[in-house]
Every structure is written in structure tokens, then in C-alpha cells.
Amino acid sequence: MLNIFAKKQNQTSGSLARARLSRQVATRLEANPAVRKAKVDAAQIYYYPGFLSDAECDLLMRLIDANRRPSTLLAPSQDPEFRTSESCDLDRWSPQVQPIDERMANLIGVPPEHGETMQGQRYAPGQQFRPHYDWFSENQEYWAAMKASGGQRTWTAMIYLNEVEEGGATWFPQAGIRVAPKRGMLLAWNNMKPDGAPNPATLHEGSPVVKGTKYIITKWFREFRWIHSPVQTY
Numbered sequence: 001m002l003n004i005f006a007k008k009q010n011q012t013s014g015s016l017a018r019a020r021l022s023r024q025v026a027t028r029l030e031a032n033p034a035v036r037k038a039k040v041d042a043a044q045i046y047y048y049p050g051f052l053s054d055a056e057c058d059l060l061m062r063l064i065d066a067n068r069r070p071s072t073l074l075a076p077s078q079d080p081e082f083r084t085s086e087s088c089d090l091d092r093w094s095p096q097v098q099p100i101d102e103r104m105a106n107l108i109g110v111p112p113e114h115g116e117t118m119q120g121q122r123y124a125p126g127q128q129f130r131p132h133y134d135w136f137s138e139n140q141e142y143w144a145a146m147k148a149s150g151g152q153r154t155w156t157a158m159i160y161l162n163e164v165e166e167g168g169a170t171w172f173p174q175a176g177i178r179v180a181p182k183r184g185m186l187l188a189w190n191n192m193k194p195d196g197a198p199n200p201a202t203l204h205e206g207s208p209v210v211k212g213t214k215y216i217i218t219k220w221f222r223e224f225r226w227i228h229s230p231v232q233t234y
């Protein structure tokens with residue numbers, strides 16, 4: 001009896017938590033005079049130009065160059081070109097990264113403990129990340145592990161660290177918006193709909209870089225505290 005009750009309560013509080021987070025974060029971002037809302041209806045997408053200084057961007061680009069390895073996926077793809085970039089984990093406890101990590105969490109208004117490791121991404125010419133969702137598909141094999149390690153990904157915060165000569169935009173084909181990299185600009189979006197259900201209109205791609213190299217950092221915020229645990233990747 002007690003177990004059944006506990007399970008039900010968890011499920012309810014899970015989706016209520018997502019809906020509450022959708023509302024709270026949007027309200028917080030909209031109250032921030034430095035933040036602009038993208039003019040699209042299908043998803044909640046926000047920009048913050050100049051969120052990072054040039055010096056902070058340079059520092060993160062150096063760390064990415066020093067630690068990059070091929071990017072991975074949580075589920076196998078038939079398409080060998082699906083994600084061809086390189087990635088690296090940025091140590092949130094390092095004195096250089098921690099203040100940036102905390103500023104991002106504070107902007108979004110989610111405790112830093114809900115954030116996964118900050119990831120750096122680097123795209124050379126021709127490299128891309130084909131259309132995907134950041135939210136977890138709850139009928140995939142990986143979901144049990146993700147559920148146990150902090151649950152659904154709610155908000156994504158990304159920062160462009162440099163200008164790209166050609167290509168490399170972040171494209172949301174369903175929401176109908178294409179964002180060109182701009183040094184220091186943060187882009188944040190809610191992977192959930194305001195009611196807390198995963199939002200299919202957040203489908204997005206890192207379009208191929210044509211000329212230049214693209215450097216970004218990405219942070220995914222979970223609905224609960226994130227527990228770092230080994231995951232199978234492809």
C-alpha cells in the first residue's frame with residue numbers, strides 16, 4: 001500500500017515539478033532586462049547577448065582545444081554523420097569554470113546541483129549535430145539510468161564562444177528559428193512545454209560549419225539533482 005502511494009506521488013510531483021520549472025524559469029528570464037525572448041510561439045527560447053566576456057570565451061576555447069574527444073550519443077544512430085563534432089567535459093570545480101557554471105545556474109534560477117557537467121563542443125568545417133531533442137525519450141533503453149540520475153532534462157543553456165565565418169547556426173526547424181553564433185551570447189530554451197510535457201518543437205540541429213571553427217558550451221539542467229553516474233554512449 002505504502003509503496004504504491006509513494007510511486008504515484010513521485011510521478012505526480014515529477015510532472016508538477018516540470019511545469020513549475022517551466023513557469024519559474026520563464027518568469028525569471030523575462031524579468032531580466034539583459035534577456036530577450038525569441039519571437040516564436042512553439043517553444044520558449046531566450047537570448048542573452050554578451051553573457052560571457054571575451055576573456056572568458058578565450059579561456060573556455062583553450063580548455064576545449066586541450067581536452068576534446070569525439071562527441072557521443074545516448075542511443076545508437078544509423079547515420080554515421082549524425083554527430084560529428086568533438087566534445088569535452090569542463091570541470092565545474094576548477095576555479096576558472098566554477099564562477100561561469102554558477103552564473104549560468106543563477107541566470108536560469110535552477111540550483112547548480114541540477115546541472116549536468118558543462119560540456120564544450122567544437123565543430124570543424126563539415127562537422128554538425130543533426131536534428132535532435134535534448135529531452136530524454138522516456139521509452140528508450142537509456143531512460144531508466146537517466147531517471148535515476150536526476151530525471152528529465154528541462155532547460156538547456158548554450159553559449160557561443162566565437163563567431164563562425166560561415167555556417168554553424170543552431171536551427172530549430174519546427175519552432176522556425178535559426179540562431180547564428182555570436183561570441184559571448186547565451187541561448188536558453190525550455191525543452192518542456194509550459195505544462196511540463198516534452199516539447200517536440202524544441203527539435204534543433206547544430207548546422208554544419210562551412211568555414212571557420214565553432215566553439216560552444218552546453219549545459220543541461222535536470223528536473224532533480226543530477227547524480228553523476230557512468231552511462232553507455234555510442
Ligand SMILES: O=C(O)CCC(=O)C(=O)O
Binds near residue numbers: 121134170206216
Ligand atoms: O551546436 C549547436 O548549435 C547545438 C548543440 C546542441 O544541440 C547540443 O549540444 O545539444
Ligand SMILES: [Fe+2]
Binds near residue numbers: 132133134204
Ligand atoms: Fe542539443
